Amino acid sequence: MLPAILTSVFFALSGVTGQKTAVRLGSLWGNFIRLFIAVVVLGILVWGFSPQSIRAEPFSWFFISGMVGFGIGDIALFLAYERIGSRLSILLNLCLAPVFALFLEWLWLGNGVTALTVLAVLVILTGVVMAIRPGAGFRQRMERHGNFGLGILAAITAGLGQGSGAVISRKAESIVRVMHMEVDGVSAAFQRVVAGWVIAGIAVAIVKFLGPRELSGRWRSPFQKGVMPWLLGASLFGPVIGVSFFQWALQTRESGVVLAIVSITPIVMMPMAALTEGDHPRKTAIAGAFVAVSGVILLHVWGG
Numbered sequence: 558m559l560p561a562i563l564t565s566v567f568f569a570l571s572g573v574t575g576q577k578t579a580v581r582l583g584s585l586w587g588n589f590i591r592l593f594i595a596v597v598v599l600g601i602l603v604w605g606f607s608p609q610s611i612r613a614e615p616f617s618w619f620f621i622s623g624m625v626g627f628g629i630g631d632i633a634l635f636l637a638y639e640r641i642g643s644r645l646s647i648l649l650n651l652c653l654a655p656v657f658a659l660f661l662e663w664l665w666l667g668n669g670v671t672a673l674t675v676l677a678v679l680v681i682l683t684g685v686v687m688a689i690r691p692g693a694g695f696r697q698r699m700e701r702h703g704n705f706g707l708g709i710l711a712a713i714t715a716g717l718g719q720g721s722g723a724v725i726s727r728k729a730e731s732i733v734r735v736m737h738m739e740v741d742g743v744s745a746a747f748q749r750v751v752a753g754w755v756i757a758g759i760a761v762a763i764v765k766f767l768g769p770r771e772l773s774g775r776w777r778s779p780f781q782k783g784v785m786p787w788l789l790g791a792s793l794f795g796p797v798i799g800v801s802f803f804q805w806a807l808q809t810r811e812s813g814v815v816l817a818i819v820s821i822t823p824i825v826m827m828p829m830a831a832l833t834e835g836d837h838p839r840k841t842a843i844a845g846a847f848v849a850v851s852g853v854i855l856l857h858v859w860g861g
Contacts, residue, residue, distance in 0.1 A: 560806035569826030571795030594792035618729035619748035626722020627753020640708025653716030680852030687845025742804020
């Protein structure tokens with residue numbers, strides 16, 4: 558139980574530090590540097606402790622998973638951070654990801670969908686609508702850049718990337734089992750983060766030279782005053798420490814229990830976002846977050 562709770566805390570810390578990084582460096586540039594740091598740290602760990610875990614066939618699937626999850630998903634997430642803040646970004650991302658994953662598994666793997674899972678999805682969507690509807694409002698002093706509506710769309714896209722990447726990652730894990738290999742969470746994260754970093758680099762190059770000013774206007778040095786602590790937090794709390802604790806949790810408890818606990822991350826980060834961003838949601842938005850998270854928990858419980 559404790560590893561899963563700590564995972565939620567680290568994922569929440571990753572969210573609030575990621576928002577600060579996106580605002581200070583620009584979303585695309587900040588995400589690229591963050592993933593580069595994560596690749597270096599994870600690469601050193603894998604090279605030092607489990608170099609034998611990198612094999613061509615599972616790597617190709619982990620790489621594809623990373624292109625979708627850490628690549629498209631995290632690019633969209635950082636675009637959302639800069640525009641709507643960490644609380645709403647993480648809420649939409651983590652609560653919609655299992656919905657997209659469920660739909661993809663139904664299309665790709667033919668997994669059945671029960672009436673209870675449909676009910677859980679409806680609960681999630683109800684909570685999300687409550688959290689983002691115009692009447693919910695925000696009492697916040699947070700620093701934001703860019704269009705709010707684009708931020709909502711980006712956060713939904715992040716959920717699509719996160720959910721799809723998770724489903725593809727399961728394909729990689731099935732190949733690992735067939736090959737009788739051992740690939741720990743750090744190695745799997747490294748293989749996925751490398752792909753995300755490559756996609757992030759391509760996005761930076763394209764937008765830098767061809768993109769609209771909405772996306773390409775600010776490219777600041779990570780060494781400017783006050784940036785590095787947030788950047789290191791965004792790099793380490795999520796892809797490195799958070800993923801490691803998540804894997805530890807999966808080794809000690811059933812996956813449904815772990816995922817249900819980790820899904821409370823949007824609630825855990827509410828006081829963090831209030832402290833670091835001045836983001837104080839109104840009662841309707843808070844209630845919506847609790848409803849959406851409850852739906853995610855029900856989805857994991859009823860889904861076994």
